[in-house]
Amino acid sequence: MIKAEAFVTRLKRLSKRSDHQKLWTAAGGYAAVYPVDERTAMALTTDGVGTKLLLALELKNLSTIGIDLVAMCANDLICVGARPVAFLDYYAVGKLIDEDADQIMEGIVAGCDQAGLLLVGGETAEMPDLYKDRHFDMAGFAVGLVTREKLITGEKIGKGQQVVGIASAGIHSNGLSLASKLVGSDKAMKEELLKPTLIYTKPVNEILDKKPQAIAGLAHITGGGWRNLLRLSKTAGYRLTEPLEVTDIFRHLGRNIEIEEMYKTFNMGMGLAVITDGEADFIIKTFKEYGFTAKVIGEVTDSRGEIIIDGVGAQGGAITLNEKE
Amino acid sequence: MIKAEAFVTRLKRLSKRSDHQKLWTAAGGYAAVYPVDERTAMALTTDGVGTKLLLALELKNLSTIGIDLVAMCANDLICVGARPVAFLDYYAVGKLIDEDADQIMEGIVAGCDQAGLLLVGGETAEMPDLYKDRHFDMAGFAVGLVTREKLITGEKIGKGQQVVGIASAGIHSNGLSLASKLVGSDKAMKEELLKPTLIYTKPVNEILDKKPQAIAGLAHITGGGWRNLLRLSKTAGYRLTEPLEVTDIFRHLGRNIEIEEMYKTFNMGMGLAVITDGEADFIIKTFKEYGFTAKVIGEVTDSRGEIIIDGVGAQGGAITLNEKE
Numbered sequence: 266m267i268k269a270e271a272f273v274t275r276l277k278r279l280s281k282r283s284d285h286q287k288l289w290t291a292a293g294g295y296a297a298v299y300p301v302d303e304r305t306a307m308a309l310t311t312d313g314v315g316t317k318l319l320l321a322l323e324l325k326n327l328s329t330i331g332i333d334l335v336a337m338c339a340n341d342l343i344c345v346g347a348r349p350v351a352f353l354d355y356y357a358v359g360k361l362i363d364e365d366a367d368q369i370m371e372g373i374v375a376g377c378d379q380a381g382l383l384l385v386g387g388e389t390a391e392m393p394d395l396y397k398d399r400h401f402d403m404a405g406f407a408v409g410l411v412t413r414e415k416l417i418t419g420e421k422i423g424k425g426q427q428v429v430g431i432a433s434a435g436i437h438s439n440g441l442s443l444a445s446k447l448v449g450s451d452k453a454m455k456e457e458l459l460k461p462t463l464i465y466t467k468p469v470n471e472i473l474d475k476k477p478q479a480i481a482g483l484a485h486i487t488g489g490g491w492r493n494l495l496r497l498s499k500t501a502g503y504r505l506t507e508p509l510e511v512t513d514i515f516r517h518l519g520r521n522i523e524i525e526e527m528y529k530t531f532n533m534g535m536g537l538a539v540i541t542d543g544e545a546d547f548i549i550k551t552f553k554e555y556g557f558t559a560k561v562i563g564e565v566t567d568s569r570g571e572i573i574i575d576g577v578g579a580q581g582g583a584i585t586l587n588e589k590e
Numbered sequence: 591m592i593k594a595e596a597f598v599t600r601l602k603r604l605s606k607r608s609d610h611q612k613l614w615t616a617a618g619g620y621a622a623v624y625p626v627d628e629r630t631a632m633a634l635t636t637d638g639v640g641t642k643l644l645l646a647l648e649l650k651n652l653s654t655i656g657i658d659l660v661a662m663c664a665n666d667l668i669c670v671g672a673r674p675v676a677f678l679d680y681y682a683v684g685k686l687i688d689e690d691a692d693q694i695m696e697g698i699v700a701g702c703d704q705a706g707l708l709l710v711g712g713e714t715a716e717m718p719d720l721y722k723d724r725h726f727d728m729a730g731f732a733v734g735l736v737t738r739e740k741l742i743t744g745e746k747i748g749k750g751q752q753v754v755g756i757a758s759a760g761i762h763s764n765g766l767s768l769a770s771k772l773v774g775s776d777k778a779m780k781e782e783l784l785k786p787t788l789i790y791t792k793p794v795n796e797i798l799d800k801k802p803q804a805i806a807g808l809a810h811i812t813g814g815g816w817r818n819l820l821r822l823s824k825t826a827g828y829r830l831t832e833p834l835e836v837t838d839i840f841r842h843l844g845r846n847i848e849i850e851e852m853y854k855t856f857n858m859g860m861g862l863a864v865i866t867d868g869e870a871d872f873i874i875k876t877f878k879e880y881g882f883t884a885k886v887i888g889e890v891t892d893s894r895g896e897i898i899i900d901g902v903g904a905q906g907g908a909i910t911l912n913e914k915e
Contacts, residue, residue: 284708285708285710287708288708288710296711297676297678297710297711299675299676299708299710299733301626301630301632301735302630305626305627307626307632307676307733309676309678309710309711309731309733310678310711311678311679311680311711311712311713311729311731312680312713313680313682313713313715315715315717316717316719316720318720319717319719319720350624351622351624351632351634353622353634353635353636353731354636355636355637355638355680355729355731357638357727357729383609383610383612383613383624385610385613385622385624385634386621386622386634386635386636387636388636388637388638388729390638390640392640392641392644392727394641394644395641395643395644395721395725395727396720400720402682402717402720402727404636404680404682404713404729404731406634406636406678406680406729406731408624408632408634408733410626
């Protein structure tokens with residue numbers, strides 16, 4: 266992973282040649298925001314599901330991996346304030362088997378319905394010399410629309426604001442390689458790992474429509490775990506005194522791994538964090554109406570680049586996460 | 591391939607559930623056209639390079655496969671009249687090797703420069719359990735912008751209009767599996783097959799800027815060969831009396847295969863076809879200014895779904911291609 270990050274840094278240098286200043290700056294870099302005109306921009310993102318698809322193959326259940334694919338993209342779009350509108354998929358496979366392909370596409374369609382996305386295109390490639398047997402890979406591409414007024418830049422994040430945590434449905438689509446190793450051959454736990462990623466777009470759309478000022482920042486908790494919060498602002502830190510309850514799967518995964526590592530790798534029960542200046546009740550109410558579990562878990566501090574999480578360390582103490590680790 | 595097409599048909603049925611009528615209808619389905627407002631829409635497409643990447647690995651030259659990736663997407667966008675603006679890539683690999691990754695990304699950046707695209711994002715995944723050693727796959731996502739006036743719907747295509755053929759640089763990125771088999775172990779021919787796909791966006795942008803009415807239809811010649819022309823209009827046929835000269839690679843490939851099969855699989859020296867109502871000179875001049883070879887190769891007929899190509903069959907006779915073959 267560190268290697269992949271170094272490569273991404275080199276890539277950024279390489280692509281600096283091009284004219285990037287026309288992009289609007291958005292919090293966390295969750296999506297590129299390309300202006301259509303003065304007022305409106307397209308938010309663009311791409312993602313895959315990583316090794317979760319190998320787990321799906323192992324468990325012979327491909328019905329929800331398409332939901333994960335859509336979720337990874339759609340949840341990124343909302344973090345810049347965009348309303349997700351359109352989705353395309355790339356699906357490459359060793360041998361195209363109707364049953365497998367149907368399950369995958371049904372998942373993608375279900376995910377698009379959940380996210381309010383229209384599936385507008387895709388590419389299917391059969392490459393027996395690249396993928397063995399039923400092996401496959403997939404990439405998703407999602408587009409959203411955002412206005413200047415709704416764009417989340419992270420600039421409004423400030424000390425004393427509340428952090429609302431929205432519950433996840435398990436580990437979602439990050440940290441699967443490590444998690445698969447940790448659960449070993451435990452079939453029930455593997456099934457837990459395969460649970461599809463929750464899609465948070467509809468309540469966020471509603472909040473942004475009704476009260477665009479209610480959200481100062483949004484962090485989709487992906488690779489890097491809770492450190493995703495530190496992507497949103499260059500000045501903020503966080504003190505999280507009442508984290509969401511950690512479910513069994515995380516307790517199981519944590520038996521042989523440091524708690525700091527857990528929070529740096531997994532979502533630890535929180536799939537999305539919302540930063541708000543005084544609108545926590547409205548935000549929690551809206552998420553609950555859509556069936557999500559949500560509560561205030563702490564607040565923004567001015568300890569730049571530092572997250573303190575109370576009550577989860579040894580003997581119920583605090584742990585600290587830093588950006589550069 | 592037929593199997594993949596059947597799957598795509600099923601997928602279309604599946605995704606009909608969603609609300610697709612808001613999309614603007616564009617010729618050939620080369621890109622989905624999603625409206626931003628009354629006047630402007632986003633054109634969205636995704637593609638891969640298929641087994642051309644295996645050839646690149648075999649020849650230990652990954653420096654241009656990124657150009658192919660961008661080309662496959664960018665050339666699709668222009669076929670609906672869109673100006674390509676932004677590109678994202680998905681790159682998944684067994685083992686991330688700096689040298690390989692740098693070559694690939696340099697190709698993508700070079701392709702984006704050629705296409706006038708801004709590389710705005712991407713995803714890099716290292717998955718040793720899915721891809722062996724240096725094996726990799728890649729998907730491209732490109733976005734263009736198009737106005738109502740510039741949208742190419744195919745409705746203006748009519749009998750007697752001219753077809754301008756724009757030369758390719760070889761087989762580009764389609765038909766590689768068959769071509770690789772046909773060339774066997776001939777290293778020089780393999781190098782020919784690896785030549786990067788030409789990117790036709792800049793002259794097309796210029797033509798659409800100066801005389802939007804000059805283009806009635808555009809066919810990017812991809813999988814399905816010259817039958818791509820039949821995607822543009824439900825009523826048109828084509829009589830092509832003076833096809834572009836076929837280069838050595840196609841003669842070499844054609845030694846053991848029917849000529850009809852060749853035109854149904856490969857681009858046969860023509861990477862793009864432009865349909866015009868009387869503006870052939872302007873179109874040819876513009877393409878030549880950008881260094882492309884271009885000439886009138888024939889005209890539109892009213893023989894719905896039928897392409898006649900003169901002088902390429904047995905004893906210099908004509909061949910006929912039909913849609914449903």
